[in-house]
Amino acid sequence: MSNRNWEYGDEYIGGKEMVFTTSSVMIGVGILTLPRTIALSTSASDGWVSILLAGAIAMLIAWVLARLSTRFRNRTFLEYTSDVATKPVSWFVGGMFAIYFLLFSAYITRSVSEMTKQYLFDRTPLEVISLCFMLIVVYAVAGSRTGLVRLTVLFLPFVIVVTLVFLLLSINLFEVSKLMPLFHSDWQSILQGSQKSIFSFLGFEVLLFYNSLMRKPDKTPKLAIISVGLPVTLYILIYVFTIGVFSNEVTRNIMYPTLELAREVTVPGEFFERLESLFLTFWIVSIFTTSAISMDVTVQSLCFFTKLNKRKLLYILAPIIYLISMAPQNIVQLSNLSMLISYMGLLTAIVIPLLLFAIVKLREATGHG
Amino acid sequence: MVRRQSNLVTQQNVRTGSDDNEKDRRPLSRHLQQNIDYVHYRLHSPGDLITKEIELGSTGLSLVLMSLDGMIDKTLVQQYVMKPIIAYASKLDTEAVEPERLVKQLKDEVLPSEEILSVYRMNDVLYAILSGNTCLFLNGTDHALIIGTKGSPKRSIEEPQTESTIRGPKDGFTEDIRTNSALIRKRIKDPNLRMDSYLIGRVSKREVMVAYMQDIVNPKLVEEVKKRLNSIEIDDVEGSGYIEQWIADSFLSPFPQILNTERPDRFASSLLQGKVGLIVDGTPFQLIMPISISDAFKSPEDYYQHWLVSSLIRALRYISIFIATFLPGFYISLAEYHHGMIPSNIAFSIASAREGVPFPVFIEAMLMEATLEILREAGVRLPKPIGQTIGIVGGLVIGEAAVSAGLVSPVMVIVVAVTAIASFTLPSYSFGIVTRILRFFIMMLAAVLGLFGVILGFLIICIHLVNLKSFGLPYMAPISPLLPSDWKDLVLRAPVTFIRKRPEMLQTENKKRMDD
Numbered sequence: 001m002s003n004r005n006w007e008y009g010d011e012y013i014g015g016k017e018m019v020f021t022t023s024s025v026m027i028g029v030g031i032l033t034l035p036r037t038i039a040l041s042t043s044a045s046d047g048w049v050s051i052l053l054a055g056a057i058a059m060l061i062a063w064v065l066a067r068l069s070t071r072f073r074n075r076t077f078l079e080y081t082s083d084v085a086t087k088p089v090s091w092f093v094g095g096m097f098a099i100y101f102l103l104f105s106a107y108i109t110r111s112v113s114e115m116t117k118q119y120l121f122d123r124t125p126l127e128v129i130s131l132c133f134m135l136i137v138v139y140a141v142a143g144s145r146t147g148l149v150r151l152t153v154l155f156l157p158f159v160i161v162v163t164l165v166f167l168l169l170s171i172n173l174f175e176v177s178k179l180m181p182l183f184h185s186d187w188q189s190i191l192q193g194s195q196k197s198i199f200s201f202l203g204f205e206v207l208l209f210y211n212s213l214m215r216k217p218d219k220t221p222k223l224a225i226i227s228v229g230l231p232v233t234l235y236i237l238i239y240v241f242t243i244g245v246f247s248n249e250v251t252r253n254i255m256y257p258t259l260e261l262a263r264e265v266t267v268p269g270e271f272f273e274r275l276e277s278l279f280l281t282f283w284i285v286s287i288f289t290t291s292a293i294s295m296d297v298t299v300q301s302l303c304f305f306t307k308l309n310k311r312k313l314l315y316i317l318a319p320i321i322y323l324i325s326m327a328p329q330n331i332v333q334l335s336n337l338s339m340l341i342s343y344m345g346l347l348t349a350i351v352i353p354l355l356l357f358a359i360v361k362l363r364e365a366t367g368h369g
Numbered sequence: 370m371v372r373r374q375s376n377l378v379t380q381q382n383v384r385t386g387s388d389d390n391e392k393d394r395r396p397l398s399r400h401l402q403q404n405i406d407y408v409h410y411r412l413h414s415p416g417d418l419i420t421k422e423i424e425l426g427s428t429g430l431s432l433v434l435m436s437l438d439g440m441i442d443k444t445l446v447q448q449y450v451m452k453p454i455i456a457y458a459s460k461l462d463t464e465a466v467e468p469e470r471l472v473k474q475l476k477d478e479v480l481p482s483e484e485i486l487s488v489y490r491m492n493d494v495l496y497a498i499l500s501g502n503t504c505l506f507l508n509g510t511d512h513a514l515i516i517g518t519k520g521s522p523k524r525s526i527e528e529p530q531t532e533s534t535i536r537g538p539k540d541g542f543t544e545d546i547r548t549n550s551a552l553i554r555k556r557i558k559d560p561n562l563r564m565d566s567y568l569i570g571r572v573s574k575r576e577v578m579v580a581y582m583q584d585i586v587n588p589k590l591v592e593e594v595k596k597r598l599n600s601i602e603i604d605d606v607e608g609s610g611y612i613e614q615w616i617a618d619s620f621l622s623p624f625p626q627i628l629n630t631e632r633p634d635r636f637a638s639s640l641l642q643g644k645v646g647l648i649v650d651g652t653p654f655q656l657i658m659p660i661s662i663s664d665a666f667k668s669p670e671d672y673y674q675h676w677l678v679s680s681l682i683r684a685l686r687y688i689s690i691f692i693a694t695f696l697p698g699f700y701i702s703l704a705e706y707h708h709g710m711i712p713s714n715i716a717f718s719i720a721s722a723r724e725g726v727p728f729p730v731f732i733e734a735m736l737m738e739a740t741l742e743i744l745r746e747a748g749v750r751l752p753k754p755i756g757q758t759i760g761i762v763g764g765l766v767i768g769e770a771a772v773s774a775g776l777v778s779p780v781m782v783i784v785v786a787v788t789a790i791a792s793f794t795l796p797s798y799s800f801g802i803v804t805r806i807l808r809f810f811i812m813m814l815a816a817v818l819g820l821f822g823v824i825l826g827f828l829i830i831c832i833h834l835v836n837l838k839s840f841g842l843p844y845m846a847p848i849s850p851l852l853p854s855d856w857k858d859l860v861l862r863a864p865v866t867f868i869r870k871r872p873e874m875l876q877t878e879n880k881k882r883m884d885d
Contacts, residue, residue: 016851116821121706124818132818136828143836150835153849274709281820288828 012215015223017149021293022207022227024152027159028290029111030200031235032283035242035257041192045179045243048236050193055232058201059225061350065204066224068357069211077208078304085359091305093352098301100344102317105294106324107341109134110334112287119259119280130325138318140292141299142311145213148296152289159286163234166279167241169265178247179240199342200235203290204228205349209297295321393492401508405433411495423454426461430468432507440501442520450503450516453479468509475505476514484517496574523548529631531798536673541631546576546650552633553580557640564648567598573605577612578648585643585871585879593840594645594658609649609656618838623806625799626839628664629654635669643877659840661874663847663859668796671862679862686794687860693792693804697734698811698823700784704730706819722778731816733777737785738809740767846874
């Protein structure tokens with residue numbers, strides 16, 4: 001057969017693709033429990049301030065990260081890390097990213113299985129559900145990287161539209177009185193809410209890894225802000241609707257408030273019932289992109305310091321991720337894992353890149369840059 | 370593969386290796402009888418080989434015409450070859466005539482044919498005779514004249530069978546490559562229309578034309594198409610399906626990566642968009658590449674109707690493909706796993722309809738779908754009038770009987786029927802088949818994992834599609850990668866005055882369709 005070389009400049013992605021990818025990673029499992037975690041620390045509907053605050057912080061950091069990677073246009077994150085701050089440091093950084101995204105991917109696989117078991121079918125074993133999900137994630141990652149990015153372009157609008165439709169359908173259950181009284185929470189509790197919701201914004205750090213694919217990397221800082229802004233808007237909308245439908249007190253006690261919101265919704269004409277199953281089915285698409293991109297970042301990091309190719313790495317990683325995802329014995333252990341991942345996420349998404357940025361700035365200031 | 374320069378000869382022999390082929394390449398002999406004997410030896414003196422000897426007056430010279438009966442246009446040979454030669458021969462005087470001058474005279478003055486050529490090698494002679502031309506040998510010359518007298522049987526132009534339209538033109542491609550290229554030339558009268566001819570197939574030497582607009586198309590695309598054509602090493606490419614399968618990007622994908630069409634209007638408009646077409650001799654199905662999934666939903670009809678009408682119909686097609694692929698799977702998962710999602714009154718009627726059905730929903734669905742596929746296949750293979758009878762007997766009688774016998778529920782019959790009809794809304798037959806394959810795949814996933822399985826199936830299809838390419842063009846373009854300017858002709862078919870540019874995804878040289 002002839003070799004098939006001709007490509008449409010295919011190794012690069014545009015600005016829109018970048019926004020879609022970054023937002024897709026952020027919108028995942030976090031939002032399903034977010035209204036509960038925020039309701040626990042704030043009163044009435046004041047949580048939106050927390051989300052906005054956390055979102056603003058995330059935007060700022062994402063902007064700084066984008067600036068950092070724009071400096072080293074079309075070079076991968078780990079490549080320039082090893083230039084700026086010695087090779088051992090880049091190994092440590094790459095290792096941290098690999099482990100974090102590996103755990104993250106495992107956690108997502110487990111929680112999507114938990115939810116599927118709870119809402120879709122209770123007799124099918126958890127192991128089977130996660131295995132199927134995992135296999136498809138592996139199939140996605142095994143394809144080309146631009147293919148993965150294109151997948152997010154396909155799915156994110158779909159997810160956003162589905163969410164908006166569900167919110168619209170629940171508008172007749174919405175009671176403004178449940179949002180009252182406004183601004184009764186003190187600053188401390190709002191900050192506490194922000195601290196908790198920042199975890200739902202983690203994921204924007206993938207732009208460090210995908211920026212090298214950008215056709216015009218100069219635009220990334222602006223795009224980073226849009227990428228974070230999209231989930232912020234979506235989260236605030238979902239949060240306000242959840243509180244407006246359930247009130248703060250009820251929301252505190254629901255495991256997955258966002259899914260329960262879908263349960264309350266009725267389609268005009270009562271064509272379907274129990275829409276939470278349908279909503280979850282659609283939401284699996286969003287969770288899937290998060291998981292697939294996480295696994296891809298793990299693969300990218302590991303490719304940096306092993307000689308293995310992508311396929312071989314996936315053969316090794318897939319069983320590891322599957323075993324980790326099956327390790328927690330119950331919900332308590334799972335949420336412990338999630339806490340561990342969250343703190344690792346803070347380290348990888350915020351501390352490490354900011355330190356790197358500081359080093360770069362410092363070198364420039366002292367003329368070694 | 371050989372680039373074909375003239376209508377009458379191939380420049381070199383395609384087949385190599387055997388002794389006879391080596392002999393074929395040798396020059397012609399000056400002795401008339403030797404040449405004639407050689408042709409008879411190579412073709413094994415078939416019954417349809419015509420050898421006509423004409424004495425040239427009293428010169429003592431004679432010439433021989435050779436051709437294959439049935440492949441030539443007989444009236445043409447009689448009127449414009451035999452008649453002038455006989456008239457010319459009777460006028461020749463007894464003085465010795467130089468044979469070389471005689472041939473030159475014959476070629477330039479006597480024979481009123483626009484296709485006439487001198488050849489010096491045996492293989493050219495053989496190819497010319499085999500493709501329906503007449504060969505003229507003369508005593509004492511080392512070359513022969515080939516006269517274009519092709520007239521093999523061909524079908525007249527008829528309405529396309531597979532892609533019918535209401536307002537579109539009614540002419541369709543035929544099996545004859547000259548008719549087909551003329552149908553394109555008739556539509557695009559531009560010197561930039563290129564039709565590069567190649568001979569493909571070691572034995573059959575089938576002609577294939579690569580058609581494109583020189584000033585519009587991306588030159589890399591043409592290069593790639595020619596490169597892939599060049600890789601074909603096979604005795605014969607029977608029909609365009611062979612070529613399609615040989616040069617397509619992925620042979621594992623069920624999705625067609627090259628479009629086949631019977632419609633010259635669609636072919637011509639694709640060329641003008643910046644695509645490359647292949648016209649293959651001997652088939653009415655010509656190929657267009659590259660394509661993306663959006664081409665599955667486009668019919669030439671869309672451009673002849675009002676834009677509102679076509680946009681709505683296109684939207685309908687997009688919905689239909691989802692119904693055709695996912696509906697049975699969705700029904701299986703609802704009925705098997707998620708009873709709670711069906712409103713109670715509907716759930717009751719489904720349950721009462723299913724009362725007494727001895728199979729699980731999945732088996733019931735498979736039975737019905739399999740029956741439908743059998744009916745469809747039988748209907749296609751049978752002669753037209755009987756095919757329709759099969760449709761009625763199969764569809765109505767078996768369906769009705771199966772329901773009253775309690776083997777399947779009426780709801781399942783509705784689901785299967787709607788699905789089948791939805792899959793027929795796609796304008797291209799080869800895309801319709803894909804939904805049939807995917808439907809069974811989704812049904813199996815639904816039977817095992819319910820709605821979760823359906824969504825996983827959806828994910829698998831999407832992953833496959835974003836990684837698929839047609840001649841380098843991403844298959845999901847312009848949806849992903851996102852090319853907003855191409856959305857004017859995606860679901861919505863914008864008014865013609867609005868579509869100012871050629872599709873961006875094709876990366877054409879000349880981007881504008883209209884001047885500002």
